Amino acid sequence: DWDKEPCGKEVTVSTKLYKDAKDFYESVDESLHDDTVMYEVYSVSSQSEPGKLNWGLTVMHPVKVNGECNMTRGHFHENMDCEEYYWCSKGTGLLMLMDEEGKCWCEKMYEGSLHHIRSDWAHRLINTGDTYLKVVACWPADAGHDYARIEHSGFTYRVYCEGKDIIVKERRTN
Numbered sequence: 001d002w003d004k005e006p007c008g009k010e011v012t013v014s015t016k017l018y019k020d021a022k023d024f025y026e027s028v029d030e031s032l033h034d035d036t037v038m039y040e041v042y043s044v045s046s047q048s049e050p051g052k053l054n055w056g057l058t059v060m061h062p063v064k065v066n067g068e069c070n071m072t073r074g075h076f077h078e079n080m081d082c083e084e085y086y087w088c089s090k091g092t093g094l095l096m097l098m099d100e101e102g103k104c105w106c107e108k109m110y111e112g113s114l115h116h117i118r119s120d121w122a123h124r125l126i127n128t129g130d131t132y133l134k135v136v137a138c139w140p141a142d143a144g145h146d147y148a149r150i151e152h153s154g155f156t157y158r159v160y161c162e163g164k165d166i167i168v169k170e171r172r173t174n
Protein backbone atom coordinates (compact mmCIF):
# COMPACT_ATOMS: atom_id res chain seq x y z
CA ASP A 1 0.00 0.00 0.00
CA TRP A 2 3.02 2.30 -0.43
CA ASP A 3 2.49 3.19 -4.12
CA LYS A 4 -0.03 6.02 -3.82
CA GLU A 5 -0.85 8.40 -6.67
CA PRO A 6 0.66 11.90 -6.22
CA CYS A 7 -1.35 14.97 -5.18
CA GLY A 8 -4.60 14.15 -6.96
CA LYS A 9 -5.65 17.81 -7.15
CA GLU A 10 -7.43 18.87 -10.30
CA VAL A 11 -5.37 20.80 -12.85
CA THR A 12 -7.41 23.36 -14.78
CA VAL A 13 -6.28 25.11 -17.94
CA SER A 14 -7.03 28.62 -19.06
CA THR A 15 -6.13 29.75 -22.57
CA LYS A 16 -5.27 33.29 -23.66
CA LEU A 17 -6.21 33.97 -27.27
CA TYR A 18 -4.90 36.78 -29.46
CA LYS A 19 -8.27 38.57 -29.42
CA ASP A 20 -7.99 38.87 -25.61
CA ALA A 21 -4.34 39.95 -25.73
CA LYS A 22 -4.43 42.55 -28.55
CA ASP A 23 -4.15 45.56 -26.29
CA PHE A 24 -0.91 44.32 -24.69
CA TYR A 25 0.89 45.12 -27.95
CA GLU A 26 2.00 48.27 -29.71
CA SER A 27 0.04 47.47 -32.88
CA VAL A 28 -2.50 45.02 -34.28
CA ASP A 29 -1.06 42.22 -36.44
CA GLU A 30 -3.56 41.56 -39.23
CA SER A 31 -1.80 38.29 -40.11
CA LEU A 32 -2.79 36.73 -36.75
CA HIS A 33 -6.17 35.05 -36.35
CA ASP A 34 -8.29 36.20 -33.39
CA ASP A 35 -8.25 32.62 -32.08
CA THR A 36 -4.46 32.23 -32.23
CA VAL A 37 -3.37 30.74 -28.89
CA MET A 38 -0.88 33.04 -27.15
CA TYR A 39 -0.47 31.16 -23.86
CA GLU A 40 -2.01 28.54 -21.62
CA VAL A 41 -1.88 28.41 -17.85
CA TYR A 42 -2.30 25.00 -16.22
CA SER A 43 -2.95 25.51 -12.54
CA VAL A 44 -3.95 24.06 -9.23
CA SER A 45 -5.66 26.60 -7.01
CA SER A 46 -6.40 26.36 -3.31
CA GLN A 47 -8.92 28.28 -1.23
CA SER A 48 -7.62 31.80 -0.74
CA GLU A 49 -6.21 31.29 2.77
CA PRO A 50 -2.84 32.19 4.29
CA GLY A 51 -0.51 29.19 4.26
CA LYS A 52 -2.06 27.59 1.17
CA LEU A 53 -0.18 27.49 -2.14
CA ASN A 54 -1.14 27.72 -5.79
CA TRP A 55 0.88 26.05 -8.52
CA GLY A 56 0.94 26.83 -12.21
CA LEU A 57 2.63 26.05 -15.51
CA THR A 58 2.54 28.77 -18.18
CA VAL A 59 3.15 27.70 -21.78
CA MET A 60 3.98 30.67 -24.02
CA HIS A 61 3.64 29.97 -27.73
CA PRO A 62 6.39 31.19 -30.09
CA VAL A 63 4.22 33.96 -31.59
CA LYS A 64 5.29 37.47 -32.60
CA VAL A 65 2.90 40.42 -32.95
CA ASN A 66 4.39 42.63 -35.68
CA GLY A 67 7.80 41.60 -34.35
CA GLU A 68 6.87 42.17 -30.70
CA CYS A 69 7.50 39.09 -28.54
CA ASN A 70 4.60 37.16 -27.01
CA MET A 71 4.01 38.19 -23.40
CA THR A 72 1.66 37.57 -20.52
CA ARG A 73 -0.71 40.30 -19.40
CA GLY A 74 1.40 40.82 -16.27
CA HIS A 75 0.28 41.85 -12.80
CA PHE A 76 1.04 42.95 -9.28
CA HIS A 77 -0.33 40.71 -6.56
CA GLU A 78 -3.38 42.23 -4.89
CA ASN A 79 -1.97 41.18 -1.54
CA MET A 80 1.36 42.97 -1.56
CA ASP A 81 2.79 40.58 1.07
CA CYS A 82 2.77 37.68 -1.42
CA GLU A 83 5.96 36.77 -3.27
CA GLU A 84 6.37 34.15 -6.00
CA TYR A 85 8.91 31.80 -7.61
CA TYR A 86 9.17 31.22 -11.37
CA TRP A 87 11.25 28.33 -12.74
CA CYS A 88 11.91 28.00 -16.45
CA SER A 89 11.58 24.40 -17.61
CA LYS A 90 11.95 24.99 -21.39
CA GLY A 91 12.79 27.69 -23.89
CA THR A 92 14.25 31.17 -23.64
CA GLY A 93 12.72 34.42 -22.58
CA LEU A 94 12.71 37.35 -20.24
CA LEU A 95 11.02 37.95 -16.95
CA MET A 96 10.06 41.63 -16.93
CA LEU A 97 9.82 43.10 -13.44
CA MET A 98 8.65 46.50 -12.24
CA ASP A 99 8.72 48.06 -8.80
CA GLU A 100 6.07 50.37 -7.36
CA GLU A 101 7.96 53.47 -8.52
CA GLY A 102 7.69 52.24 -12.13
CA LYS A 103 11.35 51.19 -12.44
CA CYS A 104 11.42 48.32 -14.89
CA TRP A 105 14.07 45.68 -15.72
CA CYS A 106 14.39 42.08 -16.98
CA GLU A 107 15.97 38.81 -15.91
CA LYS A 108 17.09 36.31 -18.56
CA MET A 109 15.16 33.04 -18.60
CA TYR A 110 16.61 29.80 -19.88
CA GLU A 111 16.15 26.11 -19.15
CA GLY A 112 16.60 25.69 -15.40
CA SER A 113 16.69 29.39 -14.44
CA LEU A 114 15.05 30.19 -11.11
CA HIS A 115 13.46 33.60 -10.40
CA HIS A 116 12.33 35.09 -7.13
CA ILE A 117 9.62 37.74 -7.51
CA ARG A 118 9.42 40.10 -4.56
CA SER A 119 5.94 40.71 -3.21
CA ASP A 120 5.93 44.35 -4.39
CA TRP A 121 7.12 43.68 -7.96
CA ALA A 122 4.87 43.44 -11.01
CA HIS A 123 5.84 40.54 -13.29
CA ARG A 124 5.38 39.57 -16.93
CA LEU A 125 6.75 36.66 -19.01
CA ILE A 126 8.13 37.27 -22.50
CA ASN A 127 8.97 34.52 -25.00
CA THR A 128 11.95 35.74 -27.01
CA GLY A 129 12.66 32.39 -28.68
CA ASP A 130 11.22 30.46 -31.59
CA THR A 131 10.19 27.54 -29.35
CA TYR A 132 7.71 27.24 -26.50
CA LEU A 133 8.67 28.98 -23.26
CA LYS A 134 7.48 26.89 -20.30
CA VAL A 135 7.57 28.37 -16.81
CA VAL A 136 6.50 26.77 -13.54
CA ALA A 137 5.25 29.08 -10.78
CA CYS A 138 4.38 28.75 -7.12
CA TRP A 139 2.64 31.50 -5.14
CA PRO A 140 0.46 31.95 -2.05
CA ALA A 141 -3.23 31.18 -2.55
CA ASP A 142 -4.25 34.53 -1.05
CA ALA A 143 -2.08 36.59 -3.46
CA GLY A 144 -4.75 37.61 -5.98
CA HIS A 145 -3.96 39.31 -9.31
CA ASP A 146 -4.10 43.08 -9.77
CA TYR A 147 -4.23 43.63 -13.54
CA ALA A 148 -5.83 47.08 -13.42
CA ARG A 149 -2.73 48.68 -11.95
CA ILE A 150 -0.70 47.45 -14.95
CA GLU A 151 -3.28 48.83 -17.35
CA HIS A 152 -3.05 52.29 -15.78
CA SER A 153 0.72 52.48 -15.47
CA GLY A 154 2.16 49.69 -17.58
CA PHE A 155 5.63 48.23 -17.90
CA THR A 156 7.87 50.89 -19.41
CA TYR A 157 9.63 48.65 -21.98
CA ARG A 158 8.55 46.67 -25.02
CA VAL A 159 10.54 43.69 -26.36
CA TYR A 160 10.89 42.88 -30.07
CA CYS A 161 12.76 40.20 -32.00
CA GLU A 162 14.55 41.07 -35.22
CA GLY A 163 16.16 37.90 -36.55
CA LYS A 164 18.34 36.68 -33.70
CA ASP A 165 18.46 40.09 -32.01
CA ILE A 166 16.32 41.07 -29.06
CA ILE A 167 15.45 44.76 -29.16
CA VAL A 168 14.17 46.51 -26.04
CA LYS A 169 12.39 49.82 -26.62
CA GLU A 170 10.95 52.37 -24.25
CA ARG A 171 7.19 52.31 -24.75
CA ARG A 172 5.34 55.25 -26.23
CA THR A 173 1.80 53.92 -26.11
CA ASN A 174 -0.07 51.96 -23.48
Ligand code: PAN
Pocket residue numbers: 041056058072073074075084123124125137139143145
Ligand atom coordinates in the same frame (compact mmCIF):
# COMPACT_ATOMS: atom_id res chain seq x y z
C1 PAN B 1 1.35 33.22 -13.06
C2 PAN B 1 0.61 34.04 -14.14
C3 PAN B 1 0.61 33.39 -15.52
C4 PAN B 1 -0.19 34.20 -16.56
O1 PAN B 1 0.68 32.04 -12.80
O2 PAN B 1 -0.71 34.28 -13.68
O3 PAN B 1 1.92 33.28 -15.98
O4 PAN B 1 0.14 35.57 -16.51
P1 PAN B 1 -1.00 36.67 -16.30
O5 PAN B 1 -1.81 36.22 -15.11
O6 PAN B 1 -0.26 37.93 -16.04
O7 PAN B 1 -1.81 36.68 -17.57
C5 PAN B 1 1.47 34.11 -11.84
O8 PAN B 1 2.26 35.02 -11.83
N1 PAN B 1 0.63 33.90 -10.82
O9 PAN B 1 0.66 34.71 -9.72
Ligand code: ZN
Pocket residue numbers: 075077084123139
Ligand atom coordinates in the same frame (compact mmCIF):
# COMPACT_ATOMS: atom_id res chain seq x y z
ZN1 ZN C 1 2.01 36.35 -10.00
